[in-house]
Amino acid sequence: MKIALLGYGKMGKAIEKIALSRGHDIVIKTSDEGGYDISQADVAIDFSVPNAAFYNIVNCFKHNVPVISGTTGWLQNYDKAVELCKENNGAFIYASNFSLGVNIFFELNKNLARMMSQLRDYDVSMEEVHHTQKLDAPSGTAITLAEDIISEHANYTEWKLETGREGIIPITAKRIENVPGTHSIDYKSEVDTINITHTAHSRQGFALGAVVAAEWLLGKTGVFTMKDVLNIG
Numbered sequence: 001m002k003i004a005l006l007g008y009g010k011m012g013k014a015i016e017k018i019a020l021s022r023g024h025d026i027v028i029k030t031s032d033e034g035g036y037d038i039s040q041a042d043v044a045i046d047f048s049v050p051n052a053a054f055y056n057i058v059n060c061f062k063h064n065v066p067v068i069s070g071t072t073g074w075l076q077n078y079d080k081a082v083e084l085c086k087e088n089n090g091a092f093i094y095a096s097n098f099s100l101g102v103n104i105f106f107e108l109n110k111n112l113a114r115m116m117s118q119l120r121d122y123d124v125s126m127e128e129v130h131h132t133q134k135l136d137a138p139s140g141t142a143i144t145l146a147e148d149i150i151s152e153h154a155n156y157t158e159w160k161l162e163t164g165r166e167g168i169i170p171i172t173a174k175r176i177e178n179v180p181g182t183h184s185i186d187y188k189s190e191v192d193t194i195n196i197t198h199t200a201h202s203r204q205g206f207a208l209g210a211v212v213a214a215e216w217l218l219g220k221t222g223v224f225t226m227k228d229v230l231n232i233g
Helices: 012-021 050-062 075-087 100-116 138-152 204-217 227-228
Strands: 002-006 025-030 043-046 067-069 093-094 123-130 158-161 168-175 181-188 193-200 222-224
Touching: 002 012, 012 025, 012 204, 043 050, 043 204, 050 067, 050 075, 067 204, 075 093, 075 222, 093 204, 093 227, 100 138, 100 193, 100 204, 100 227, 123 138, 138 158, 138 168, 138 181, 138 204, 204 227
Parallel strands: 002 025, 002 043, 043 067, 067 093, 093 222, 123 168, 158 168
Antiparallel strands: 123 181, 181 193
């Protein structure tokens, strides 16, 4: 399939390598908003920047090109993107993390939160660790994990960085050189701790997941998630 890479930074280059190894062609590589002919592509993968992502996504809808987006920071326009996708009979997947392992981890997290919601002696906390080039904190993946806990666990209503008040999930964010991404969730009581952790060893898992999602989305219409791609949940 012919792929447009909208955003050609480190992730874009990693996606290019995986896509070529799976027999696909890269027909567009750009880090700019506009200035490209999206109609050349069978599918687009957007890992751009927040102020370009919404334009890129809408442009794909207008030209009937399925689009995968892993860009964060534009989600105030997510509902509008969903509306435009449906109006144009488009195809769209957004994920805060495309790693196949992380998306399985999301489901484990929700199931654990559901079980732990009955046990009042345990307090939950989270830690995420990423490379020093990642400036936003907490990560989009950590936010997804926290929001999924809140949806399943009646004792928690919000999350905060470094805050441990009652009803709030405290998230610790660390930035360490050459760490692709680690997310840990602890349920701690006076007698023991239950921990689940996902550790990424490289960017390749994120890139592979994005390409797999693009392969799955081709030929479909609608708004989907990685749960649909993996047939889980």
